[in-house]
Amino acid sequence: MDTETRFSYRDLMLLASSPSDEIRFRWLFATSHLDRRQIIEDAVDSISAEFAETPQHRKDRSEDGLTIDVVTSLKHMGFQATHDEDIGGHCDIVVRGKGNFLWLAEAKIHKAYDWLAKGYQQITTRYSTGMPGQDAGALVIYCKAENVKGIMDKWREHFAGVFPDAKVADCATSPLSFVSTSTHPRSGLPFRIRHIPISVWHEPKEGESRKKKAATIEDT
Template identity: 35%
Template sequence: METDLTLRDLLNRADEDEPFQIKLGLQTAELDSEKLEYIEQAVEWTISEMVMHRKHKQGLSEDQRTVEIVSQLRALGLKASHDEEIGGHADIAIRLKGGFLWIAEAKNWRGCAWIFKGFRQLLTRYATGLPSQDNGAVLIYFEDENAKNLMDKWKVALLKQTAIATKIIQNFRIGFRSKHTHKGAGIDFNVRHFAVPLYWNPEDK
């Protein structure tokens, strides 16, 4: 009896099991672009899980929320860590084969100036500028309403900053991707800006 299964067979069997699909994809990803795709898919999935249970996520600190996301990422098969020493204490670091390193800074929304502080940490403290280490992210936790509007405000504020040159290279329904020159290495460093909308104010009483 034929028992050999291809990756395509396994993916087809995974059907709607997104965590399983992510695990399978990470096992076979070779190109940096493939690794990045599955990392971002994993982050999106963990954000979705947190937002679905936002009733129970109110009033938490940045670290409490970020540790939960890291735990979920590890459950998806990623070598993820919190507070790893990489030029400072990086909120989220993910390492994959081939020297691949992805770093994210996570902040509770307290206005654009607070987010920019974390963004500068990511770009000027944690990012190495080495090969396969030219992508990262900023995660913003919103308890305020209308996360899209607040993310748009953050994008406008980021573009106005002159200390770090910024180019928007991709927009999403909520969030965007920006490109910057890494001052140490002189290479482009790409940042995905994720919104985590945790606003909770039921009006059915």
């Protein structure tokens, strides 16, 4: 290949062979913090879709184990991502970018809604700065039970009751996520959190029935 060959942004997007490639190119050419935030959220959605295809390999993973998988995937997409970085404490997911851009996420396995509320408080009051370019993040929720929509609907209702000062809105890009905005206690600026579920539920009922049937036959 001619080393002087030039590619436009459109050329690169046409060359992209996977969602990861598309995200990598978009990230390289992002010109605003708003663009960077949207690209990261799209990346997490892409990772969520990938995880949903392989729940049998992830259903027994720990909270940290699943989060490390997410961070590793973000790195492969070209992000400067870290796990458990010390920013006001040990933050689960940290992504840095140009112009002092900083996006943080706390990740929790869904056990009880108060546990999720604790994660929200950690990201908003402990880890984040709330400064320009650092005014958005996410609560990543690993769902090991069925009916993600039901889990998120109940979490949204619980969240509105526990944090009445936060404004809650539908997510424009996913029917399973929602967005909350509140005044950041440190900066006084609006702080946006996207609540993102990642399903790792796996219960092969048909296969389990076959095993039980086989065990019954052996016992007779």
